[in-house]
Amino acid sequence: MNAVRALPSKMKTITRLRCEIFQTSYNPKNLRTGAKYLRSRLRGPSMMEYYPKTISLADVKRECPELEIVNEAEEQRLADVEDRKRRGKGTPKKAKKKEDSRRSAKKR
Structure with a gap:
């Protein structure tokens, strides 16, 4: 009768040892x-x-x-960006400080 009660604890011990030997995770x-x-x-x-x-x-x-390859699409894109900047339509400048941002200007 005592052997039947001790079986689960021995099985846990055997499982833990098996996990140590074969380097698997023990997750009871x-x-x-x-x-x-x-x-x-x-x-x-x-x-x-x-x-x-x-x-x-x-x-x-x-x-x-050394081949001096010209990418016409990239040259056209750069010309368009420069043209937009001259007209004042370029990307806005990044705010250096929190006070310079547009969000803080709206809150005032």
Whole structure:
């Protein structure tokens, strides 16, 4: 009769020892630990292999500056930004201090 009562505590001891030996986590209360996700293989490298690397004109220009490649779309974009700045339609300046921001000016 005593052997039957002592069985659960011995099983816990055996389980704890097994976890120490095989370096697994001991979780007697079956709490959620996220171990399944931490053990799983990372998805990033396989996703990077699946999607091929696209080469842009800017990449080629950066790698080989001696070719003097001109990206017409980028040159046009920069000209448009400069034109907007001259007309006063450019991006607003960033506030250096909290008092310079537009939100604090509205609250006054």
